[in-house]
Amino acid sequence: MSSSISVPRSPPSPASVPTAHKKVKLATIDGDFAEPVQQASGSGSGSGSNPTAADGKVDNRKKNGKKESKQRSRRAPPIDEVLLHDLLSTLGWSELPKPSDPPSEAQTLGQRLWPKTAPAWKSSRGGKKAVEPVAAEENENKVEQPASSNDWGFTEAEFTVVALTSHGDGIAVYPVAPEKPQWAIIMPFTLPGDVVRAKVTRHQHYHSFADPLKIISSNPSASTFPIQTTRDDSLVGCKYFGTCAGCQYQSLPYEQQLALKRHVLVKAMKNFANLPSEQIPEVKETIPSPKQYNYRTKITPHFELPKALQTGKKGRQALNGAKKNNAASAAEAQAQEEQASNEQNEISAELDTPIGFEGKCKPGILDIEVCPIATEAIMNAMPAARAAVKQNIRSYKRGATLLLRDSLVPEVSAGGSSETEQKEAEKVDPVVDVPAGVMDEEEQGMNEGSTPEVAIATRRSSKGKTIDLGLSTDVKLKSPEEHVCVSVHSHTVTERVGDIIFQFPAGSFFQNNASILGPLTSFARDQIDKDSDEKKESYLVDAYCGSGLFSLTLAEHFTQVCGIEIDPNSIAYARHNALVNKISNATFHAGASESLFDTVTQSLAWPGDKTTLIVDPPRKGCDEGFLGQVVKFNPKRIVYVSCNVHTMARDVGQLVRNSNAGGAKGYKIDSLGAIDLFPQTHHTEGLCVLTREV
Ligand SMILES: C[S@@+](CC[C@H](N)C(=O)[O-])C[C@H]1O[C@@H](n2cnc3c(N)ncnc32)[C@H](O)[C@@H]1O
Numbered sequence: 001m002s003s004s005i006s007v008p009r010s011p012p013s014p015a016s017v018p019t020a021h022k023k024v025k026l027a028t029i030d031g032d033f034a035e036p037v038q039q040a041s042g043s044g045s046g047s048g049s050n051p052t053a054a055d056g057k058v059d060n061r062k063k064n065g066k067k068e069s070k071q072r073s074r075r076a077p078p079i080d081e082v083l084l085h086d087l088l089s090t091l092g093w094s095e096l097p098k099p100s101d102p103p104s105e106a107q108t109l110g111q112r113l114w115p116k117t118a119p120a121w122k123s124s125r126g127g128k129k130a131v132e133p134v135a136a137e138e139n140e141n142k143v144e145q146p147a148s149s150n151d152w153g154f155t156e157a158e159f160t161v162v163a164l165t166s167h168g169d170g171i172a173v174y175p176v177a178p179e180k181p182q183w184a185i186i187m188p189f190t191l192p193g194d195v196v197r198a199k200v201t202r203h204q205h206y207h208s209f210a211d212p213l214k215i216i217s218s219n220p221s222a223s224t225f226p227i228q229t230t231r232d233d234s235l236v237g238c239k240y241f242g243t244c245a246g247c248q249y250q251s252l253p254y255e256q257q258l259a260l261k262r263h264v265l266v267k268a269m270k271n272f273a274n275l276p277s278e279q280i281p282e283v284k285e286t287i288p289s290p291k292q293y294n295y296r297t298k299i300t301p302h303f304e305l306p307k308a309l310q311t312g313k314k315g316r317q318a319l320n321g322a323k324k325n326n327a328a329s330a331a332e333a334q335a336q337e338e339q340a341s342n343e344q345n346e347i348s349a350e351l352d353t354p355i356g357f358e359g360k361c362k363p364g365i366l367d368i369e370v371c372p373i374a375t376e377a378i379m380n381a382m383p384a385a386r387a388a389v390k391q392n393i394r395s396y397k398r399g400a401t402l403l404l405r406d407s408l409v410p411e412v413s414a415g416g417s418s419e420t421e422q423k424e425a426e427k428v429d430p431v432v433d434v435p436a437g438v439m440d441e442e443e444q445g446m447n448e449g450s451t452p453e454v455a456i457a458t459r460r461s462s463k464g465k466t467i468d469l470g471l472s473t474d475v476k477l478k479s480p481e482e483h484v485c486v487s488v489h490s491h492t493v494t495e496r497v498g499d500i501i502f503q504f505p506a507g508s509f510f511q512n513n514a515s516i517l518g519p520l521t522s523f524a525r526d527q528i529d530k531d532s533d534e535k536k537e538s539y540l541v542d543a544y545c546g547s548g549l550f551s552l553t554l555a556e557h558f559t560q561v562c563g564i565e566i567d568p569n570s571i572a573y574a575r576h577n578a579l580v581n582k583i584s585n586a587t588f589h590a591g592a593s594e595s596l597f598d599t600v601t602q603s604l605a606w607p608g609d610k611t612t613l614i615v616d617p618p619r620k621g622c623d624e625g626f627l628g629q630v631v632k633f634n635p636k637r638i639v640y641v642s643c644n645v646h647t648m649a650r651d652v653g654q655l656v657r658n659s660n661a662g663g664a665k666g667y668k669i670d671s672l673g674a675i676d677l678f679p680q681t682h683h684t685e686g687l688c689v690l691t692r693e694v
Contacts, residue, residue, distance in 0.1 A: 079205060082646055083186075085271045086165040087207055090173060091181050096206055158216060159185050161194040163225050166264045166646075168248030168682030170194060170212075187212045188360050189242050191231050191252070192223035211361040227259045237293050237680075238372045245360040247373065247680040254679065258286040261674045261684040268645040268686070269672065273653035284673035287523065287687075291515040292679040296374045297406040297495070298512045301382075303355040303365060303389060304399035353393060355386050355402070373680055375406040375514075381485035405506045406514070407493040409482040410475050469572055473579040475501050497521060497553055500581050504547040504573045511549065513677050520641075520675055521553040527639050527671075527689050528557050528612055539606040541635070542614045543593040543626070548574035548586070550614045550641075555583045558612075562604060563588045564596050594623035601633050608634035609692075615640045621647030624654070631659045631666070638667065638690040645674070645686035652688050665693040 079087075079096075088096065159172035170190030173181030184207040190196050195217045198210035218231045229252055236242075236250045249257045262283050269280045289295060356368030369386070370379055385402055469492075477496060486493050489507030496502070497517040504510050511517055528538070538558050542551040545563030547570045555561045555578075563586070565571050571590040578586045589600055601611075613635040615622060621644060630638065638655065642648035652669065659666025667690040677685040 079207075082166050082268075082271075085267065086163065086171065087184050089267075090163045090171045090184055091206070156197060156199045156213065158195060158197050159187065159210070161187065161190045161192050161196060162223060163192055164227075164229070164260065166267060166682070166684075168260075170196070172196070183207060185210050189248070189251075190215070191218070191220070191229040192225035193220035193229065194218050194231065227256065227263050229256055229260070239370075240356075240366060240368060243359055243362065244356070244366050244368065245358040246371075248682045250680045254288070254292055257679060258288055258676060260682070261286045261676060264682070264684045265645045265672065265674050265686055268649040268684075269652075272646050272649035273656075274650075275653045275656055279656060279669065281669055281672050284671065286673065287516075287519050287675040289513060289516045289676040289679045290519070291513070293372050294375055294379070295513045295515050295679065296371070296378070297514050298510075299371055299374045299378055299404050300401050301356050301368060301371075301385075301404070302399065302401040303353055305393070305396050306353055309353075309393065310398060353390070355389055373678075374404070375483065377406045377483035377485045378404045381487070385485075385487060403487050403489055403506060405486045405493055406483055407486045407506070408496060409478045409484055410494050411478045469576050471503065471576055473576065475503065475580045477501065497549065500553050500577075502547055502549065502552070502573075502577050503580065504577075505569060508567060508570055508573075509546050511677065516675060516677055517549070520677075521550065523675065523687060524550055524614060524639055524641070525554055525557060527637060528554065537610055539604075539611040540614065541597075541601065541606075541611060542616075543597065544616045544618070545574060545588065545614075546570050546616075548577045548588065550616065551586050551588070552577055552581060552583055554614075555586050559585065560604075560606070561586045562600060564593050564600060565590060566592050592623075593617075594626035594629070597626055597629045597633070601629075609636050611635040612637045612639065614638075615651075617642065617647075617651075619644040619647065622651045627651060627654055627658065631655065634659075634692065636692055637670075640686070640688040640690065642686040642688070643677075643683070645684050648686040648688060652690065655690060659692075667691065668693050 084096065088094065159174070161170035161172050163171040165171060165186065169186050169188045170192065172185040172187065172190075174183040174185060175181070185198070185200070186207060187196055187198050187210045190198075190212050194215050196212045197214040197216055198212045200208050200210045202209045215231070220228060220230050223229070231251050232253060233251050235253065238244070238247065238250060241247055241250045249260065252260075262285065266283050269275075269283070270277070273280060354365045354367035356366045357371075358364075359366040370382060372379070374382075381404055385404060389396075389400070389402065471492065475494065477494070481496075486506045489505065491506050492503050493506045493510070494501065494503050495510065495514060495517075498521070502510070511520070528540075540551065540554055540558045540561040542548075542554075542561060542563040545551050545565045546567075548563055551561045551563040551574065563571070563574055565574065565588065568590040571588045574586075574588040578584070578588075589596055611633075613630060613633075615630075615638060621642070640648055640652060656667050656669065669688060670691040671687070671689040673687045675685050675687055677683060
């Protein structure tokens with residue numbers, strides 16, 4: 001990243017919230033290109049169930065009809081709980097003061113900005129006028145502060161970054177004197193030790209969001225943040241870094257990225273496990289990714305159709321044109337002129353349509369031509385995919401999310417994976433027309449609990465349970481291995497983990513960093529190898545099994561394995577993958593873990609003390625009922641793999657507490673760590689092993 005970043009403002013985004021189990025609709029989390037959730041950054045914290053966000057008072061505005069709804073719409077969204085903890089620890093507070101009861105240090109800023117100055121959290125565009133920016137040269141050797149707190153909204157100022165949020169954004173405090181911070185400023189793409197000129201864009205409860213304009217200086221050794229962060233802009237591998245919401249850490253040495261992820265896990269356990277510190281073991285070093293660029297096997301660039309091209313408006317324009325053409329000849333010339341101008345507008349809109357990912361500070365979609373964290377096959381396919389969209393742009397109604405997925409090429413025909421079909425698959429599917437902004441399902445947790453609609457060659461039995469994929473189970477990979485890019489959701493993708501071949505539909509879940517799958521599955525295998533007697537009689541239940549990643553790579557170590565997965569298509573592919581790899585000790589069950597776990601374990605009658613359970617849930621974590629069933633079944637070991645360390649901390653804490661209730665000996669945390677599934681981003685993939693105390 002250059003030291004001068006031009007990033008004018010931040011769009012709002014939802015947030016990641018671990019909170020309680022049950023009915024709470026958790027915001028989706030993390031860290032893909034839309035960076036929708038974990039970004040509490042310039043784009044703000046978002047939805048969440050933070051009790052401190054509401055002032056706890058009876059809301060009298062309810063009586064005031066229209067006025068009330070106007071005021072309400074101005075209320076800032078509640079603070080994401082993960083961000084809340086980061087703010088509290090940075091400000092040195094135990095809780096965020098209520099607006100009506102600010103601590104004396106926060107009186108000035110707190111009372112004026114929250115909640116009385118209603119427009120304060122509106123964007124600078126629609127909100128209060130910014131105070132005149134001070135000329136850059138005036139700032140030298142002096143820390144700028146607003147003349148009064150009322151002038152502070154949406155101004156530019158210099159801030160010193162003192163910490164990082166779990167979402168990878170810098171936090172500065174105000175006033176700058178660190179003994180008495182009263183307010184926090186959150187800025188994306190900044191690091192502890194940076195002095196940053198930034199434009200404040202939005203205020204929230206005791207914190208504001210700002211967009212960095214220029215890194216004035218960087219002195220990590222002056223920072224008290226526990227993880228060293230040494231800005232090295234020569235490491236940045238992408239021209240969009242600093243504007244694209246996808247990556248946060250490209251300017252950091254890789255070891256420091258790994259240390260930050262470990263730190264996020266440490267904080268998650270401290271803040272969300274609700275366990276005494278002696279029950280939380282030392283968090284291990286983060287397992288690195290063999291590849292730090294060109295690793296990502298799936299990306300989903302998207303676009304929104306410009307207004308001028310959207311069907312309704314276009315139709316109206318055409319209609320208007322026709323009406324004018326029928327009018328008297330005096331009006332005809334003008335009508336034709338207008339029509340020509342409309343057409344001209346449409347053409348330029350067509351040419352300018354950005355196709356890419358969410359911008360970090362600028363609202364809307366950023367046009368992305370290359371994404372260096374994606375695999376080469378995907379990078380090679382991007383120009384054609386983008387060109388196809390532009391060529392067919394008038395066939396879309398509103399916009400679309402494209403799918404670009406890396407696949408190995410099988411030697412022999414295997415349904416959608418034969419060479420000819422792979423060539424077909426490489427064409428961009430022009431008919432997918434979904435709202436732009438719908439991002440990677442797995443990263444946003446959008447496939448949680450739902451059965452995605454897919455159009456693979458399927459045949460359901462009368463009970464609706466069996467799906468015949470019509471794929472050959474004789475799958476051999478081309479040698480040397482070849483990669484292609486698949487862009488049709490229903491087409492079959494092929495992947496290899498060690499000696500095991502996996503196939504799955506391009507649109508369904510599979511881990512998105514192929515280079516990490518060896519270390520990830522080895523980690524799970526190492527947990528089992530600890531007990532030599534397990535080789536005699538041992539069982540594995542793989543809850544949330546997808547297309548069988550853990551069940552099938554670990555099957556040889558167990559007498560029998562079984563997988564449970566909510567997506568019937570993934571289950572169909574898991575069964576297919578067992579056949580492809582000639583694995584005969586694996587069975588798979590379609591349904592929600594919380595509905596099936598009891599039934600499946602009872603019918604299999606595997607003894608808990610000979611059974612290992614792998615749990616790899618979506619971002620929202622496990623259902624509370626499921627955790628209760630697990631404690632009842634009492635497996636000897638639980639390996640929890642998680643794409644959201646905050647919900648993992650919550651679930652693991654609950655398992656430990658519930659199993660130890662009433663003085664019984666239950667589970668203890670045996671090992672805790674993270675694995676780097678997504679280098680350059682803040683995404684932290686957690687690994688936790690629980691064993692029964694004996
Ligand atoms: C993070 S993925 C892990 C998949 C697999 N373990 C892998 O690594 O490929 C989570 C999986 O859980 C599935 N899922 C979501 N909710 C579920 C539920 N309630 N019960 C069972 N599976 C569920 C999703 O369809 C998805 O395949």
